[in-house]
Amino acid sequence: MPKAKYDEIYMSLKRAIETGTYAYGSLMPSENTLIVQYDCSRNTIRRALAGLGGDGYVQPIHGKGVRVIYQPVDRAPFAFGGIESFQESASRNNFQVVTEIIQFSVVTVDEQLAKESGFPVGEEVYSIHRVRRLNGKPLILDKNIFLKSAVPGLTPDIAERSIYAYIEKELGMQIVTSKRTITVEYASEQDQQLLELGGYNCLAVVSGQTFNSDGIMFEYTQSRHQPDYFSFHSTATRKKM
Amino acid sequence: MPKAKYDEIYMSLKRAIETGTYAYGSLMPSENTLIVQYDCSRNTIRRALAGLGGDGYVQPIHGKGVRVIYQPVDRAPFAFGGIESFQESASRNNFQVVTEIIQFSVVTVDEQLAKESGFPVGEEVYSIHRVRRLNGKPLILDKNIFLKSAVPGLTPDIAERSIYAYIEKELGMQIVTSKRTITVEYASEQDQQLLELGGYNCLAVVSGQTFNSDGIMFEYTQSRHQPDYFSFHSTATRKKM
DNA sequence: GCCGATTTGTCCGTATGTATC
DNA sequence: CGATACATACGGACAAATCGG
Numbered sequence: 001m002p003k004a005k006y007d008e009i010y011m012s013l014k015r016a017i018e019t020g021t022y023a024y025g026s027l028m029p030s031e032n033t034l035i036v037q038y039d040c041s042r043n044t045i046r047r048a049l050a051g052l053g054g055d056g057y058v059q060p061i062h063g064k065g066v067r068v069i070y071q072p073v074d075r076a077p078f079a080f081g082g083i084e085s086f087q088e089s090a091s092r093n094n095f096q097v098v099t100e101i102i103q104f105s106v107v108t109v110d111e112q113l114a115k116e117s118g119f120p121v122g123e124e125v126y127s128i129h130r131v132r133r134l135n136g137k138p139l140i141l142d143k144n145i146f147l148k149s150a151v152p153g154l155t156p157d158i159a160e161r162s163i164y165a166y167i168e169k170e171l172g173m174q175i176v177t178s179k180r181t182i183t184v185e186y187a188s189e190q191d192q193q194l195l196e197l198g199g200y201n202c203l204a205v206v207s208g209q210t211f212n213s214d215g216i217m218f219e220y221t222q223s224r225h226q227p228d229y230f231s232f233h234s235t236a237t238r239k240k241m
Numbered sequence: 242m243p244k245a246k247y248d249e250i251y252m253s254l255k256r257a258i259e260t261g262t263y264a265y266g267s268l269m270p271s272e273n274t275l276i277v278q279y280d281c282s283r284n285t286i287r288r289a290l291a292g293l294g295g296d297g298y299v300q301p302i303h304g305k306g307v308r309v310i311y312q313p314v315d316r317a318p319f320a321f322g323g324i325e326s327f328q329e330s331a332s333r334n335n336f337q338v339v340t341e342i343i344q345f346s347v348v349t350v351d352e353q354l355a356k357e358s359g360f361p362v363g364e365e366v367y368s369i370h371r372v373r374r375l376n377g378k379p380l381i382l383d384k385n386i387f388l389k390s391a392v393p394g395l396t397p398d399i400a401e402r403s404i405y406a407y408i409e410k411e412l413g414m415q416i417v418t419s420k421r422t423i424t425v426e427y428a429s430e431q432d433q434q435l436l437e438l439g440g441y442n443c444l445a446v447v448s449g450q451t452f453n454s455d456g457i458m459f460e461y462t463q464s465r466h467q468p469d470y471f472s473f474h475s476t477a478t479r480k481k482m
Numbered sequence: 483g484c485c486g487a488t489t490t491g492t493c494c495g496t497a498t499g500t501a502t503c
Numbered sequence: 504c505g506a507t508a509c510a511t512a513c514g515g516a517c518a519a520a521t522c523g524g
Contacts, residue, residue: 004492025456030508041494046509054295056420059456062509063501067456069418071359118312177310179297180475184425184445184468201442202468204425215266215300215308227425227443234421234475245511271489282513287490303490304520 009038009048017057017070027065028058056235095134102141102194103129104156106148117145117220118209124148128159131194134229138195141224150218173212180208182232185224195226204230250279250289258298258311268306269299297476336376343382343435344370345397347389358386358461359450365389369400372435375470379436382465391459414453421449423473426465436467445471 016022029037034045049066052058057070107113107127114121125145132140144163146154151167158166167173183205187197197203203224210219254275257263270278275286290307293299298311348354348368355362366386373381385404387395392408399407408414424446428438438444444465451460 006492032508043495044493047492053418056418059418059452060509061454061456061502063503063507064455065502065508069452069456069458175479177294177297177300177479178477180477182423182445182473182475184441184443184466184471186440199427199442200425201440202425204423204445211300211310213302214305215302215310217310225425230425232423232473232475234423234473236419236421237417247511273489284514285512288511301490302521304488304522306489306521 005038005040006044006047006051009034009040009044010051012038013048013052014055014057017052017068018072022068024068024071026068028068030065053237054235056237059237098133098136099160100131100133100138101128101156101159102131103127104159113145118217119145119147119220126151126154128154128163130159139226139229141191141194143222143224145220147216147218150212150216173218175210176213176215177211178208180206182206191224195224197226198228200227203227204232206232246279246281247285247288247292250275250281250285251292253279254289254293255296255298258293258309259313263309265309265312267309269309271306294478295476339374339377340401341372341374341379342369342397342400343372344368345400354386359458360386360388360461367392367395369395369404371400380467380470382432382435384463384465386461388457388459391453391457414459416451417454417456418452419449421447423447432465436465438467439469441468444468445473447473 013022013028022028028034028049031042031045031049035042038045049058049060053060057068058066059069060066105127106124109117109119109121109123109125111121113119119125125148128142128144128146130142130144131138132142134140146163148154150173151163151171154163154166164175168175184202185205186202187195187200191197191203195203204227206221206223206225208221209217210221211217254263254269263269269275269290272283272286272290276283279286290299290301294301298309299307300310301307346368347365350358350360350362350364350366352362354360360366366389369383369385369387371383371385372379373383387404389395391414392404392412395404395407405416409416425443426446427443428436428441432438432444436444445468447462447464447466449462450458451462452458
């Protein structure tokens, strides 16, 4: 599927870094060397390297080379970053996930909801509340709002499995951009009833909007996480000033 | 400081989007149009647009155009509850920020610290603990570890003001890449003693590494935030598969 | 359904500037 | 100073997706 050449090179180099072929702190082969190795143009190599830089894998040093700054991480039970769904990250780590539907309804966006979600007033949306159980323990409360016109035919049955799989495979829609905000809030009555919070009196809240390949915002999400199972990773590269 | 052309175009377009010249949901002028407007090559335009995409300002749609997905802050959904970052509320309200040094020492990295921070065993580092007060209220506990060889001459006096200003202006070092992980943890004894946590029994923890322009990791940070004053924003773009 | 115009996506080659050693 | 390596910029070519006629 990765038919773009720069993407193949990107993944090839990424794997080489992860397996230690290029060690932390060392310099990558020069661009000209890579051009010969991969038989491509300089632009293509630079694009692959730019991708690695965005992932926090390498950092270019003007006039010197491209330094590897990737270090293996073995911390949290599972990492949660980018646009990876709960299902995806869980299955990647071989955990069993069960989803329970708490609420499934169609509502019309009012002033209040519009301000919170970013959807225009008057739009019809699905409002879905779900509890995610990891190995039996209820750990995440997901509140999703989907634009009905963009995600037609949603049913509780689908929501119980994976909505993202339905959207991507059945509807053929591609998820492209997601904006998220992370905060920490007091656990509400509902949180305490539905989740197993242990001794925590608060939880990690991830709020965000998701855009499809048409640039249409079709989802607003609020995920409320039991703190023990929450970890968010981010890499930032500073531009020139 | 000679500016790059793509960066000027990037900033020009960004400002145009922020001021509403290009409205949310609409399509940007085509690349060919922008080429004429800015008198440059297509690559340069595409690079500027790629920057806007990375900021979550626009999203390109193959064969159609580039859609604006930026929403002004006061209309975006994330303004709920008056949650602002420490920096934001401090500067916006002209609040007074005071930094108190809790600890300032030079230590040698042992096995334990190496695993946590990513610094090699045996390196000499500054270990600095500081409490940030906003209008007198202690809200953030900052634990910094700086590589001594990379940041020589650090003193408690400097730490009380701004270490970053010292690093950038005095040492002429540029900060390029930073990797961060966000978790939620129980408040420790120390947290409760030093911070004003209100009713919270946990806090937001931002751990991270910072790399300079030589690709050397010179800082490991752990910031422990009172939940009310913590908010983290992120934009992610899904890779092709 | 087809075709052509438009628009973005990928790739290549070249030239020049700038930083490091 | 020269060699090497990354940074910026330009121009051209073709592919792929969208849309209107």
